[in-house]
Amino acid sequence: MSTPVDDALDPLLRERSHLASSRAALRAMREDVESLDIRDVTANWVNAAALAHQIDERVKALADLGGTPLFFGRLDYLPAPGDQGAQGTPGTEGAQEADGERFYIGRRHVHDSMGDPMVIDWRAPVSQPFYRASRKDPMDVGLRRRFGYTGGDLTAYEDERLSDPAEAERTSKLLQREIERPRVGPMRDIVATIQPEQDEIVRSALGGTVCVQGGPGTGKTAVGLHRVAYLLYAHRERLARTGTLVIGPNRSFLHYIEQVLPALGELAVRQATVDDLVAHVEVRGTDGAAAAVVKGDARMAEVLRRAVRAQVTMPAEAVVVVRGSRRWRVPAYEVEEIVRELLARGLRHGAAREALPQRIAHAVLVQMERSGEAPDDRVQDAVARDRAVKAAVKAVWPPVDPAKLVLRLLGDAEFLAAHAEGILDADEQRTILWERPARSVRSAVWSAADAVLVDEAADLVSRTPSLGHVVLDEAQDLSPMQYRAVGRRCTTGSATILGDLAQGTTPWATRSWAEALAHLGKPEGVIEELTAGFRVPTDVIAYASRLLAHIAPGLTPVASIRENPGLFEVRAVSGMEDVVAACEESLRREGSVGLIAADGRVAELGALLAAAGVPYVSPGEETTAESRLTLVPASLAKGLEYDYVVLDEPGAVVDGEPDERTGLRRLYVALTRAVSGLTVTHGGPLPVQLG
Numbered sequence: 001m002s003t004p005v006d007d008a009l010d011p012l013l014r015e016r017s018h019l020a021s022s023r024a025a026l027r028a029m030r031e032d033v034e035s036l037d038i039r040d041v042t043a044n045w046v047n048a049a050a051l052a053h054q055i056d057e058r059v060k061a062l063a064d065l066g067g068t069p070l071f072f073g074r075l076d077y078l079p080a081p082g083d084q085g086a087q088g089t090p091g092t093e094g095a096q097e098a099d100g101e102r103f104y105i106g107r108r109h110v111h112d113s114m115g116d117p118m119v120i121d122w123r124a125p126v127s128q129p130f131y132r133a134s135r136k137d138p139m140d141v142g143l144r145r146r147f148g149y150t151g152g153d154l155t156a157y158e159d160e161r162l163s164d165p166a167e168a169e170r171t172s173k174l175l176q177r178e179i180e181r182p183r184v185g186p187m188r189d190i191v192a193t194i195q196p197e198q199d200e201i202v203r204s205a206l207g208g209t210v211c212v213q214g215g216p217g218t219g220k221t222a223v224g225l226h227r228v229a230y231l232l233y234a235h236r237e238r239l240a241r242t243g244t245l246v247i248g249p250n251r252s253f254l255h256y257i258e259q260v261l262p263a264l265g266e267l268a269v270r271q272a273t274v275d276d277l278v279a280h281v282e283v284r285g286t287d288g289a290a291a292a293v294v295k296g297d298a299r300m301a302e303v304l305r306r307a308v309r310a311q312v313t314m315p316a317e318a319v320v321v322v323r324g325s326r327r328w329r330v331p332a333y334e335v336e337e338i339v340r341e342l343l344a345r346g347l348r349h350g351a352a353r354e355a356l357p358q359r360i361a362h363a364v365l366v367q368m369e370r371s372g373e374a375p376d377d378r379v380q381d382a383v384a385r386d387r388a389v390k391a392a393v394k395a396v397w398p399p400v401d402p403a404k405l406v407l408r409l410l411g412d413a414e415f416l417a418a419h420a421e422g423i424l425d426a427d428e429q430r431t432i433l434w435e436r437p438a439r440s441v442r443s444a445v446w447s448a449a450d451a452v453l454v455d456e457a458a459d460l461v462s463r464t465p466s467l468g469h470v471v472l473d474e475a476q477d478l479s480p481m482q483y484r485a486v487g488r489r490c491t492t493g494s495a496t497i498l499g500d501l502a503q504g505t506t507p508w509a510t511r512s513w514a515e516a517l518a519h520l521g522k523p524e525g526v527i528e529e530l531t532a533g534f535r536v537p538t539d540v541i542a543y544a545s546r547l548l549a550h551i552a553p554g555l556t557p558v559a560s561i562r563e564n565p566g567l568f569e570v571r572a573v574s575g576m577e578d579v580v581a582a583c584e585e586s587l588r589r590e591g592s593v594g595l596i597a598a599d600g601r602v603a604e605l606g607a608l609l610a611a612a613g614v615p616y617v618s619p620g621e622e623t624t625a626e627s628r629l630t631l632v633p634a635s636l637a638k639g640l641e642y643d644y645v646v647l648d649e650p651g652a653v654v655d656g657e658p659d660e661r662t663g664l665r666r667l668y669v670a671l672t673r674a675v676s677g678l679t680v681t682h683g684g685p686l687p688v689q690l691g
């Protein structure tokens with residue numbers, strides 16, 4: 001480690017002093033906001049409350065989180081060679097203004113009382129070289145310094161002089177230490193150690209949709225969350241208007257990731273599951289795999305489109321409007337022309353229904369003008385509201401209740417056949433029909449896939465508002481109809497799609513990302529691949545990767561960049577008591593412990609843990625110092641991680657799924673949750689694919 005020439009004798013002391021003054025400056029910024037007197041500027045209490053809320057949010061965003069460093073890096077730019085007018089390197093706009101300057105890179109911007117920056121937000125253009133500069137392309141950086149911290153205290157630093165030919169390439173110890181740090185509690189941000197290939201995705205432009213394929217632990221979730229934070233920084237106003245959304249597979253996963261964005265100062269990002277998005281009806285039932293596959297098939301969109309369109313019928317009679325002593329008659333063929341024209345325009349059912357009365361009224365007005373009257377807009381409005389016009393609209397273009405429409409499709413074989421003709425074969429139609437047709441929307445036993453159909457129908461009736469940006473995690477498990485549901489929530493925005501084809505465990509799991517992007521309505525989306533693994537130790541990932549050839553041939557195995565080979569043991573046991581013992585062994589080490597088991601074995605294992613006096617929680621529940629063990633049903637393990645994992649009975653995990661490939665994929669997920677060590681316990685034979 002070399003000492004910078006311009007630093008005082010003890011550079012660490014000097015950096016600590018900069019940290020202390022930055023903290024003081026942040027405190028001053030916070031106090032400035034807190035002391036704002038809003039009495040003069042707010043005319044009424046509603047405004048006052050809104051402003052007070054904004055101030056409150058701002059104060060929260062300016063919090064100095066004691067446990068995390070205010071800055072984690074420093075960049076010293078090279079002085080500009082020669083004159084002032086030197087050209088900067090393309091793509092480093094920030095760097096052009098930064099010649100010879102020094103910047104501290106941190107989670108948020110901090111300035112002193114004069115407004116001069118003390119810490120630069122990691123998302124600012126000037127910070128980008130911290131993540132991207134290399135020996136090959138130093139991006140005008142003379143010195144890159146990384147800081148090591150213990151809690152909030154600065155305890156080490158590490159320098160790279162990227163333009164110095166004498167300095168050899170080496171991996172950063174601080175980076176390695178950060179990656180190896182035990183995991184406790186919910187997911188944390190990776191802002192200090194984002195890797196160049198990750199940074200490219202994080203900073204990709206708002207206009208584009210990016211789809212990231214990456215094996216377990218390659219940082220997909222982390223990258224998706226940091227991309228939202230980046231986009232909010234770069235396009236704050238626009239996204240504040242349109243909104244952002246992070247979609248995850250279930251509550252416990254969302255709970256696991258919920259701290260990351262607030263820690264980066266972003267408090268306004270909504271999180272939801274796909275089920276939350278389409279909650280038009282109460283879901284109380286489940287589908288068999290066959291029914292769910294057909295209901296999730298994109299062809300259902302066409303069935304629904306036809307069913308909605310079929311609600312529009314051609315008029316059988318003329319519309320007769322009586323005004324005063326005169327009768328105006330719009331003949332049936334003319335109303336039909338209007339209806340056909342509205343159909344051809346492809347408007348939403350509801351929008352066209354609203355336009356129809358005005359169009360009929362317009363036809364009446366034309367007749368009035370022809371007969372010498374001079375009606376104005378008010379007359380047209382009055383005619384549009386006329387009883388006869390309303391009755392005609394109701395007959396020709398009735399309102400559609402999306403849930404009732406789906407209820408009829410799934411409950412009425414003839415109705416379904418009429419609209420699925422040529423789209424679904426007879427078998428498929430039988431598969432999705434309810435055994436007992438429901439009487440009402442309330443009493444129907446809706447499934448999750450049904451709710452997605454209702455959402456599609458709702459969008460045919462009135463357009464779903466689009467958000468500015470949507471992040472979709474664990475995307476491989478979505479059905480085409482679910483992709484459509486997500487896609488219509490970002491029609492005018494963009495998306496980040498994250499997933500791993502090898503971890504797809506639904507019967508309708510994604511086969512290719514190009515297909516998924518097409519269903520999402522973003523066929524132009526760019527597909528990126530991440531292959532460096534940050535979670536799973538070398539020996540463990542090598543073991544899990546034996547399954548790849550059977551579950552997703554063609555995918556690149558993850559290359560673990562962990563130095564720690566990790567603890568790895570496959571242990572034959574004689575009963576569940578031995579599994580409990582394995583958990584107790586893991587609990588003697590530092591960090592979190594996950595016991596992952598086939599869903600069907602969880603209750604029994606839970607009872608045994610309780611009997612042995614080993615406290616545990618379920619996924620999504622907060623672990624404490626006393627209960628660091630989480631008992632995880634294999635079906636909920638996706639996306640989560642634990643320092644030590646005990647994986648109970650791999651054979652049962654495989655057998656718990658309807659087919660072998662899904663079973664092996666479930667096992668692959670379970671095998672790849674460990675950060676520091678994995679103990680596989682088995683009483684029965686191991687799946688042969690594990691060799």
Ligand SMILES: Nc1ncnc2c1ncn2[C@@H]1O[C@H](COP(=O)(O)OP(=O)(O)OP(=O)(O)O)[C@@H](O)[C@H]1O
Pocket residue numbers: 178179183188189190193194195198214215216217218219220221222223500534535638639640641672
């Ligand atoms: N650049 C990085 N620096 C430090 N840690 C990282 C980095 N990238 C990822 N990690 C860590 O690696 C772990 C795995 O990351 P993440 O959960 O985002 O991976 P994933 O690809 O979504 O995994 P899975 O497919 O299992 O859901 C996390 O603990 C994350 O913080």
